[in-house]
Amino acid sequence: MKNYTLKVQEVRKETNDTVTICFKQPGLKKIKYLSGQYLTLQFRINGRRYIRPYSFSSTPGIDSTLDVTVKRVPGGIVSNYINDVVKVEDVIEVQEPLGDFVFELDESLNSVVFWGVGSGITPLFSMIKDLLLNHSLINVYLVYGNRSNSSVIFKDQLEKLKINYSKRFKIYNFYSKEEFFNEDSHNYRGRIDSGFVKSLISNIEYPSRHYICGPIGLKNTVKESLINLGENINNVFSEDFELIKNPEDFKEIKDQEIYLNFAGIESKISIKSGNSVLEEALEVGLELPYSCQTGNCSTCKGTLKSGQLKMIGLDKPRNDLKDNEFLLCCSYPLTNNVCIEI
Structure with a gap:
């Protein structure tokens, strides 16, 4: 396992409880990674070592810095430390990139659908940028759930991508707690459900592939719905941030x-x-x-x-x-x- 020492180049506020840490690439030996992988950060807080993996929100070949986006977790020692303490010029030890939640090109693909909730957008955002810029024949769909419009991570960046790639990129937003709501064909109240999965799948171009990142409820809903609709489970991938204990x-x-x-x-x-x-x-x-x-x-x-x-x-x-x-x-x-x- 290789370790690196990286300097923080920028700390970017995404929402009230989420920041993006932008690391400067090493001068001589650049760190190589794939969209969708994660970077493991190491901290010593109050004398104890903590290690946490965070998905890249940057995209290789597109972003010059190595970016990870961290949402504050209630009671989370490391996520709170990152949001409150980490600053520009800090030096942080990291482990080499890992993870197999990545996009593998299939020339026959017409569509890729990304399903995310909250901070689950992070690896999806990395892959979305890669697909839009480097794979011009693939249509991209993002189904993204949040509490409200103000809690949407990468909101401005996603809107710009939607404008720049209007023919290939569509976003469907779900809001579970939004009070002020402007309804249109791509905004929905509540949570992502099987009815919406069925509706969307009937309107996308096949062959397709699906990437899911979010809580277990989202994964189960999307996976079960896709299987019931006849989707091949080998075309459905999910990122897992927690062990499911029976x-x-x-x-x-x-x-x-x-x-x-x-x-x-x-x-x-x-x-x-x-x-x-x-x-x-x-x-x-x-x-x-x-x-x-x-x-x-x-x-x-x-x-x-x-x-x-x-x-x-x-x-x-x-x-x-x-x-x-x-x-x-x-x-x-x-x-x-x-x-x-x-």
Whole structure:
């Protein structure tokens, strides 16, 4: 895993609770990334290290800076720190870009539909700019849900793109709490629902592809609606920022004590039922490597030397892991003789 030290070139206020941090590209070795990927930022706040992944809102080949956009989360230590404290000229350590939520060109595609809510627009915005500028034969649709017009991230930039690419780019805005509402054919009250999915799909050009980024409710609504309409699930992609935990999966999980060998030092850690190995290790001050915390990367991978572990919440199978390799962000001990090596 490569680490870089980047300088903040600009801090841009997007909404009352969202900022974009624009990093200056290194002078000699430029950081390469793909639209839709994420950058993992590292901070030390009140003596503790915090690591958080944030999707690029910049687009390679279009934006000169490396941009990540961060929405304030109530009680969120890092998101509040970024919104309140980070300033121009600050130097921040980051990990190399990761993520497979990216656009792969298919010459037969006629349409790409992006589905987002709130800050889920971030990776979608990066891909939208790429598609509009570099793939002139593809029609682009954005279905974007927010509380109100004032909470729309990238509002001005999206409006400019809609004007500049009026024949290829359409935006459908959903507002759940908007009080002052000018209705037109592309503004809707409430939330994105299956009825709208059906209506839109009947009017787009096929073949098509879909990218979803937002809360689990949005993903389930869009995915289920598309499948019911006969859409091939292989043409539907989603970005996952949280592990989906089914309570049924935790019935056999109990409090356990494990041994963790990290950097040659062995530590005994108490794992509370329902908490992952990574969560408890960080709580006791072990600065383990990690990034996405959703089982989509391999940064927190450990090797099981004894005992039994169970991975819970993975959105898709990880066929790249060996039988004794586990992602600690979603791993839970089943026995009290667990020993893990990193």
